[in-house]
Amino acid sequence: MTATPVTPSPVTVDVDDAGLAVVTIDHPPLNLYDEALHEALRAAVAELEGARPRGALVRAEGKVVSGGVDVKQVFHPMAQAGDAAAGTAYFAELVDLGRRIHHLPFPTVFAAHGLTLTWAFEVALACDLIVATPRASFGLIEATVGLTPAMGGTQRLAERAGAGRARLLVMTAGRFGADELERWGVVDRLIPEDGFDAAARELAAQLAAGPTRAHAATKEILRHLAEGGLEAAHEVTPQAAGALFATADLQGAMASFVEQGHGKATFTGE
Template identity: 55%
Template sequence: MSDSKPTRLERVETEQGARSAVLTLDSPPLNLFDQALLESLAADIAELSADPPRAVLLRAAGKVVSGGVDVHVFDGLSVRQGAELWRSLFAQIIHPLEALPCPVVFAAHGLTLTAAFEIALACDILLAGPTATFGLVETVVGLTPSMGGPQRLAERAGSGRARELVMTGDLYGAAVLAEWGVVNAVHEDVDAAARALVARLADGPTRAHAATKQIVAAWRSGGVAHADSVTPEVSGELFDSADLRGGVRSFLENGPGKAIYTGR
C-alpha cells in the first residue's frame, strides 16, 4: 500500500502514446470497504471524471480482490442514515464510474465479495481469473446488496439468476458466471489480459466508445425505442471527430486497420 492510501491511481501511456489509467484497491490483507477505502475510491473516480483517460483498468492488489464491506460501516445506522449511505455511494462511486466517457475494465483475480462485486458490475467489461469467485453475501447481516448489484446482475444474467445469487448468498466461480453472461471472459493471467485489453481500447476511437456507452445507457433506462431515439444525435456527433474523418480516409486510401485515433 502506497503512503497508507487504500487505493492507488496511476496514469499510464500505451506504446502508441494513448493515455489510460489503472485504479488499484490496495488495503491489505482483505481490501475491506471501510470508510477510508470508500472515500479514497470516490476521490480517485472524481479525479478520473475531471480528467478522463481513454480507458480505465480497475483491479486489486493482494491475494483477494475484496473480502467485502467492513461491517462497522453499518453499525448503528438509522433508517435515514442507511438510505443516505446508499445515495452517497451511488452518487460518488457507481454512477460516476458508469458515466466515465471511456471503456472501464474490471479484473478479478480472486475472491470478490459484496461492494467489490457491485462495483465490478458497474464497469463495462468484467474479466476474471479461473480461480476467481464472486458473491453478494449481504444476507449474513440481514441486508440486501444496495450499490446496484441486483439490478445489474439482472441486466446481465436475468432476474431469476440475480435473485438466486443474492438470496442464497452463495459463492459462484468465474466459469459459472461467464456461462451466465456476468463475466465477459476468463483468463489464466487475468491482470495481463486486462492490461492488454485496456491498452487496445485506449488506442481505439475514444469518442466512438463514449457514444456506445451513451446508447447502451439509453437502452438501460428506457429500452430499445429510447435508445433508437438518441442514437442519431449521439452517433451523428462522431462525424465532427478527427477519429472518424481519419479512419474513413485511411480505410479508403490504405485499407482497413490503418487508422490512428486521437480520441478527441
C-alpha cells in the same frame, strides 16, 4: 522530531502516456470496504471524471479482490442505533458512486483475480467489461447480515443475467465461480491465471487506444437501452452516432480506410 508516517491511499490512479488509467485497490489484508476505502474510491472516481483518460482498468492487490465490507465499522453502528436515515443517506452515496462509474465516458475493465465480494462485485458490474481468472469467485452476500446490495449491483446483475439469476445470487448470498458467471453473461472473458494482470492490462490498453468518442457513444446508446428500453436507445442513436463525423478520429479513420484499407487507422481520442 519524528515525522508522522504517511498512510498510503487504499485506491490509487495512475494514467500512462497512452491514456490508460490503472485504478489499483490496495487495502490489506482483505481490501475490506471501510471509511478510508469509501473516501479513496470517491476521490478516485472524481479523478477519473476530471482527467478523462481514454480507458480505465480497475484491479486489486492481494490474494483476494475483496473480502467484502468492514461490517463492524460501517454497518454495525447504524444497526445498533436503528438509524434508518443514516443507512439511507449512506446507500444514496453508494448508488451515486456506482452510477458515476457506470457513466464514465470511456471504456472500463474490471479485473478479478480471486474472491470478489459485495462492494467490489458491485463496482465490477458498474464497469463495461469484467475479466476474471478461472479461480475467481463472486458474491453479493449482504443477506447474511440482513441487508441487500445497495450500490446498484442487484439491478446491474439482472441487466446482465436476468432477474431470476439476480434473485438466486442475492437471496442465497452464495459464492459463484467465474466459469459459471461467464456462462451467465456476467463475466465477459476468462483469462488464465498465468499472465492474468498483463492480459487484463493489454485488453484495457487496446480499448483505450480505440476511438474514444465512438466508445462513449456506444455506452450512451446502451445506457438508454437499459434505462428506457429499445425506443429510448433508438431516439438517442442518430445524434450519438452522427456527432462522430465531427471528430478527428472518425475523419482520420475514414481517410485511412479509403487510402490504405481496413484496420490501418490509429486514434487519438479526439
